[in-house]
Amino acid sequence: MPIHVQPAILAFPDARRVVEEQAATLRPGRTELTALLRSRGRVLAEDIPADRDFPPFPRAARDGYAVRSADLAALPAALKIIGEVRAGGSLAGPLARGEAAEIMTGAPVPEGADAVVMVEYTTRQDASVTVERAAGPGENVAPTGSEARAGQLLLPRGTRMGFAEIAVAAGVGKAQVSVYSSPRVGILSTGDEIVDVEAHPGPSQIRNSNSYSLSAQVEAAGAEPVRLPIAADDPVVLRHLIEEGLALDLLLLTGGVSMGKYDLVEPVLAEFGAEFFFTGAQIQPGRPVLFGRARREPGVQTATYFFGLPGNPVSTMVTFEIFVRPILDALCGASPRKLRFLQARLGTEIRTKTGLTRFLPARLSGEFERTEVELVRWQGSGDTAAMARADCFLVVPPDRERLAAGEMVSVLLR
Numbered sequence: 001m002p003i004h005v006q007p008a009i010l011a012f013p014d015a016r017r018v019v020e021e022q023a024a025t026l027r028p029g030r031t032e033l034t035a036l037l038r039s040r041g042r043v044l045a046e047d048i049p050a051d052r053d054f055p056p057f058p059r060a061a062r063d064g065y066a067v068r069s070a071d072l073a074a075l076p077a078a079l080k081i082i083g084e085v086r087a088g089g090s091l092a093g094p095l096a097r098g099e100a101a102e103i104m105t106g107a108p109v110p111e112g113a114d115a116v117v118m119v120e121y122t123t124r125q126d127a128s129v130t131v132e133r134a135a136g137p138g139e140n141v142a143p144t145g146s147e148a149r150a151g152q153l154l155l156p157r158g159t160r161m162g163f164a165e166i167a168v169a170a171g172v173g174k175a176q177v178s179v180y181s182s183p184r185v186g187i188l189s190t191g192d193e194i195v196d197v198e199a200h201p202g203p204s205q206i207r208n209s210n211s212y213s214l215s216a217q218v219e220a221a222g223a224e225p226v227r228l229p230i231a232a233d234d235p236v237v238l239r240h241l242i243e244e245g246l247a248l249d250l251l252l253l254t255g256g257v258s259m260g261k262y263d264l265v266e267p268v269l270a271e272f273g274a275e276f277f278f279t280g281a282q283i284q285p286g287r288p289v290l291f292g293r294a295r296r297e298p299g300v301q302t303a304t305y306f307f308g309l310p311g312n313p314v315s316t317m318v319t320f321e322i323f324v325r326p327i328l329d330a331l332c333g334a335s336p337r338k339l340r341f342l343q344a345r346l347g348t349e350i351r352t353k354t355g356l357t358r359f360l361p362a363r364l365s366g367e368f369e370r371t372e373v374e375l376v377r378w379q380g381s382g383d384t385a386a387m388a389r390a391d392c393f394l395v396v397p398p399d400r401e402r403l404a405a406g407e408m409v410s411v412l413l414r
């Protein structure tokens with residue numbers, strides 16, 4: 001006898017909030033040391049402070065002459081050149097009144113000087129320079145510690161490492177960083193018609209693309225995909241593979257979540273005593289999406305979160321982006337990233353029905369204030385090629401049946 005789950009179909013913002021609330025309860029697992037260059041996309045498990053002042057000396061921001069700004073009260077001002085400071089070098093002895101030092105970008109501004117005059121505003125003659133423009137105190141000088149003081153926290157634990165973060169870590173001498181171990185994410189595609197990519201599909205068979213798109217999405221989120229074998233629409237097979245998947249940190253299933261006779265994911269999960277947070281969302285594509293948690297066996301301490309994503313490939317991709325990411329972020333040790341919307345001008349009018357929040361494959365064009373968005377032509381949520389032509393999702397709010405050409409609309413970046 002299949003166990004029936006009380007359906008809970010939530011509006012998009014409510015479903016999203018439920019995911020975020022659950023994500024907030026999650027903690028990352030183990031930590032490991034990794035070479036800095038391998039840390040991209042990973043999440044810091046240590047605080048990284050400044051190991052010294054940044055910059056460590058008053059740094060020239062321009063090529064030109066280090067001067068005492070007070071010497072430039074009357075222009076043009078002729079100053080005596082007492083030496084040269086190159087990046088990595090220094091000048092012995094302080095600069096006295098009426099003196100200047102030739103200086104390069106990145107070099108330490110000598111004692112006594114308080115400004116750098118750009119070389120463009122000077123004329124040199126042997127050991128003398130004539131300055132044509134005034135420079136105020138501090139001009140073109142980054143004072144010691146102005147970017148950070150020694151000991152100041154630069155990258156807190158929980159930071160996701162991107163190129164800028166890697167630059168900061170390199171700047172403080174971290175050749176290795178401590179990161180959270182990547183959560184292992186089970187990927188289980190279901191369907192009697194689904195065959196492996198290497199297989200020769202029969203006339204009514206479909207190659208498994210979802211396990212591949214999901215693996216790529218999981219990796220892009222900094223986690224480790226574990227592809228399980230394809231599950232037939234058979235409760236015994238499904239039970240077995242779900243049990244395997246629940247041993248991992250998160251389980252993503254695709255297919256078998258609609259109302260068809262062989263859609264068995266929900267009833268089989270219910271046999272595991274699953275708690276369902278929602279069994280659908282008022283969205284398109286992706287309406288029958290499931291979110292919950294279950295224990296592999298009754299005795300197991302912690303429950304594993306799972307998503308039952310609809311089998312249609314575009315639905316699988318969209319529901320991953322809008323629902324799975326916060327849970328993955330949290331399992332990775334990062335504070336979940338908010339959805340990133342952009343406003344763009346709509347190219348061509350859109351007419352739809354009200355009631356669902358739609359995330360439609362679309363393409364951006366133009367730059368700066370002329371960014372425009374256009375739906376890509378698609379044949380529905382099975383159309384992966386349309387999705388590959390798209391680079392964003394155009395969001396249609398549930399109360400709108402018409403979006404006019406020229407109107408500013410929300411775009412979800414991917």
Ligand code: AMP
Nearest residue numbers: 189206207208209210255256310311312
């Ligand atoms: P389902 O959600 O099981 O009803 O599947 C909906 C549609 O998605 C069907 O046309 C399936 O053939 C297709 N589909 C399901 N799983 C996959 C998969 N892993 N790869 C590609 N297409 C799939």
Ligand code: MG
Nearest residue numbers: 191255256311
């Ligand atoms: Mg199916």
